[in-house]
Amino acid sequence: MTKSYNFGNEPRQDELSSLVAKEVQRVLAQHNTIIAAADLLSAHEQAIHDDLTALASKFVHGLAAGAARFFDASAREAAPLTVRTEGAHGCAVKVRDQQSDCLRIEDWAGQVAGPTYLEQHFGIPRSTLHWWQRHNDVVALRKGARKHVFPLAQFIDGRPAPGIRQVLSLIANPRPAWLWLIRPSPLLDGRVPIEMLRQDLAEEVILAARDFVST
Incomplete structure (x- = not known):
């Protein structure tokens, strides 16, 4: 039995994107904590770092959304392939049936x-x-x-x-x-x-x- 997975609904894309973005933000937050504790950044450098953090988070969010759309497209392409495969299988079964018919006829003819x-x-x-x-x-x-x-x-x-x-x-x-x-x-x-x-x-x-x- 062929299973089908729906990658195309928007909630799945948002969920994947959100999970990836949150994970990146968590890692960056840990990095910020370490840097602040070490007192290695000035206020100006900290502001730039915050901007980079936001940009990185936005970038990863978009990347995750793109990946979800890619999986959705792949799933749509796989569906006709499954049909074609099943069709080819049906054709192979028909050929085998025809060969069996010939063998049954040859048993007596x-x-x-x-x-x-x-x-x-x-x-x-x-x-x-x-x-x-x-x-x-x-x-x-x-x-x-x-x-x-x-x-x-x-x-x-x-x-x-x-x-x-x-x-x-x-x-x-x-x-x-x-x-x-x-x-x-x-x-x-x-x-x-x-x-x-x-x-x-x-x-x-x-x-x-x-x-x-x-x-």
């Missing part, structure tokens, strides 16, 4: 990646990926409210494996569709559908998907 990774490492422009997604040429798994990640096993040389569109037309929900694609299928003699698509055996996989839906 295998390695996945977002559009930025696919563009940088697979050379797939975002516009192309979006077009594939709209036309069911790729399996897009929802991560969070609106974002999607894409299983990497479905790509061959920067393009989706042929036959994914037909599979998604039969198994409309991308999650069960991808689960079926990555598991050995009895309808394919224990072979894995996505591996067959990568080997250009789309026709067999599409027939098996049709039989899977019908049963």
Whole structure:
């Protein structure tokens, strides 16, 4: 919990200034007592000394007031910094949550990646990926409210494996569709559908998907 201290009210400034000024006056008074006891100053010198004492007290009073104003300004500047820090912390938490989402998806879906990774490492422009997604040429798994990640096993040389569109037309929900694609299928003699698509055996996989839906 972030604490805030109010340095800006006038009573605090006056209190600080008064305390410092009183302390200076006390020290100077002790000095005057010692000097008077020693009878080292003339009357004229004593008057000058009194004037210097008053000036010193005034100066310290102003200095203390300035210090109080400085602390007040520092406190005001620290407040937005605290907000920014909390905001950065919130952002870091969000990033960690997104990473956790990806890890949870990868527990069952295998390695996945977002559009930025696919563009940088697979050379797939975002516009192309979006077009594939709209036309069911790729399996897009929802991560969070609106974002999607894409299983990497479905790509061959920067393009989706042929036959994914037909599979998604039969198994409309991308999650069960991808689960079926990555598991050995009895309808394919224990072979894995996505591996067959990568080997250009789309026709067999599409027939098996049709039989899977019908049963």
